[in-house]
Amino acid sequence: MHTGNSVTNGLHSPDPAQCPLQAGGEAVIFLHWMEGSLNPEESALLERHAAACPSCHSVLQGHQAVRSALDDWQPEEVSPDFTRKLYAAIAQERRLPWWKRALAWAAPVPARAALPLAASCLLLLGAILFQSPFSPGFKAKQPVIVERVDVEQADRSLDDLNLLRELHEELKLEGATAGNL
Amino acid sequence: MASVAMPEWDAELMLRVREGDEASFSLLLERHRRPVVHFLFRMVQNQAVAEELAQEVFLRVYRSRETYEPTAKFTTWLFRIATHLALNWIRDNRNERLQTSLDGEVLEGAVRQVSDNAPSIEQHLLRDARLAEIRSAIEALPAKQRAAVLMHKYEELDYAQIAQILECSESAVKSLLFRAYETLRLKLARFAR
Numbered sequence: 001m002h003t004g005n006s007v008t009n010g011l012h013s014p015d016p017a018q019c020p021l022q023a024g025g026e027a028v029i030f031l032h033w034m035e036g037s038l039n040p041e042e043s044a045l046l047e048r049h050a051a052a053c054p055s056c057h058s059v060l061q062g063h064q065a066v067r068s069a070l071d072d073w074q075p076e077e078v079s080p081d082f083t084r085k086l087y088a089a090i091a092q093e094r095r096l097p098w099w100k101r102a103l104a105w106a107a108p109v110p111a112r113a114a115l116p117l118a119a120s121c122l123l124l125l126g127a128i129l130f131q132s133p134f135s136p137g138f139k140a141k142q143p144v145i146v147e148r149v150d151v152e153q154a155d156r157s158l159d160d161l162n163l164l165r166e167l168h169e170e171l172k173l174e175g176a177t178a179g180n181l
Numbered sequence: 182m183a184s185v186a187m188p189e190w191d192a193e194l195m196l197r198v199r200e201g202d203e204a205s206f207s208l209l210l211e212r213h214r215r216p217v218v219h220f221l222f223r224m225v226q227n228q229a230v231a232e233e234l235a236q237e238v239f240l241r242v243y244r245s246r247e248t249y250e251p252t253a254k255f256t257t258w259l260f261r262i263a264t265h266l267a268l269n270w271i272r273d274n275r276n277e278r279l280q281t282s283l284d285g286e287v288l289e290g291a292v293r294q295v296s297d298n299a300p301s302i303e304q305h306l307l308r309d310a311r312l313a314e315i316r317s318a319i320e321a322l323p324a325k326q327r328a329a330v331l332m333h334k335y336e337e338l339d340y341a342q343i344a345q346i347l348e349c350s351e352s353a354v355k356s357l358l359f360r361a362y363e364t365l366r367l368k369l370a371r372f373a374r
Contacts, residue, residue, distance in 0.1 A: 031359050035333065062366035069315045069372050070334050070365075072308075075219040076228050078235075082218070083210060086236050090243055 020046070021055050034063045191255030198246045206246070210239060213256070216336055217263050223331045224267040225274075226320055234266045253345060260338065261346045264328050271324045311372070318368040326361035333358055 020029050032038050033046055050056040191212070197205035217238055222231035241262050300308070319327060325347055332338045332346065340351045347354065 028355055028359055031355065031362060034362065059366070062370055063362060065372040066362060066365045066369055067334075069311070069369050073223070073312060073315050073319075075222045078214055078218045079228075079232055082214060082232055082235070086210070086239055089236060089240055093240070093244075 019049070019053055019056060021053075021059065030059055030063055033060070034067055192251035195242075195246070195249050195255055196251065198243075199249050206243060209242070209255075213259055214239075217259065220260065220331055220336055221263055221267055223319065223335065224264075224324075224327060225270055226316060230270065234263070234270060237266055238263045254342060256336075256338065257342045257345050260332060260336065260342070264332075264346050268324050268328065315369065318365055321368070322361050322364060326357050326364070329354060329357045330361045330365070 029038070029046060033043060038046065046056075047060070050060045191209065194205040194209050198209070214235070218231055218235045221234045221238075222228055225231055225234065238259065242259065319330070322330065329343055329347060332343050338346070340354045344351045344354045347357075349357075
């Protein structure tokens with residue numbers, strides 16, 4: 001809880017310049033007032049200031065209303081079989097094998113959240129094993145050989161093709177001439 | 182709150198549990214069962230869920246008995262577990278809660294909380310409406326602000342403890358609390374009239 005003594009600085013006068021709402025950082029005094037951690041003198045100073053300052057008066061009144069409203073909210077009593085159920089759960093846990101107890105201790109993840117994760121992990125593991133060099137169906141990738149084709153080589157090939165075409169034409173002409181004779 | 186009054190005693194009890202003294206665990210359970218269930222109820226606003234989560238809190242305390250070291254106050258550790266579980270539950274059930282709110286259902290327990298001092302039907306209805314408004318204002322707070330307000334207001338934990346539980350600085354806790362109380366003040370403004 002708050003134990004400082006300087007929280008009420010500036011509250012001696014209702015001057016707005018020294019009002020907790022106007023002075024930066026001092027508004028936390030309302031929190032201390034609400035939790036009752038101001039000493040009686042500080043509390044009286046704040047209340048005296050609020051009596052003359054409409055803004056602070058409204059804030060104090062509001063906080064008082066919140067405090068009283070929250071006081072009204074009383075929860076239900078704990079079920080009478082709470083303890084019995086807890087000890088039953090403890091006894092049940094003691095009967096579990098050590099690895100299940102370790103799992104529960106480590107991270108009690110809800111099954112519905114853990115199943116998809118486990119399935120994904122299995123799939124990933126399967127994929128890794130399938131591609132592993134130790135798996136029976138694994139085929140090592142053959143190195144890909146990329147032939148380099150340079151311009152001169154292409155020119156020479158084209159020349160050769162032209163030469164072959166010309167030779168072929170000449171042979172055809174010769175054949176025709178021989179046939180005519 | 183009794184559980185805050187004797188922190189060393191709690192740690193001593195827990196150390197005895199570590200040594201295998203089951204009776205000390207019963208004592209710890211007896212001392213902290215109500216505050217933990219009530220805190221969780223105010224966090225999740227469902228009694229059955231609150232008790233289920235509280236069971237898990239104490240089960241975790243029991244599981245941790247062998248490794249327990251009294252490095253922090255026992256209540257800080259206990260509420261850290263409880264807060265962690267509650268925040269997770271709120272995160273996982275956010276959509277469900279939103280749907281419930283949209284359906285306009287009356288929050289569970291609102292009617293049963295009214296103390297029977299033989300008030301008139303009208304007073305009953307007014308009180309129910311007021312409680313529903315308070316619960317709704319608390320529920321509308323961001324989960325961390327809600328946890329901070331509940332620990333501050335009902336469990337009377339100090340800033341340092343709340344900071345340790347929420348894993349933030351003390352000034353961040355003051356800021357969380359200030360914003361939360363401001364929101365509540367504005368939402369519940371008409372109660373001041």
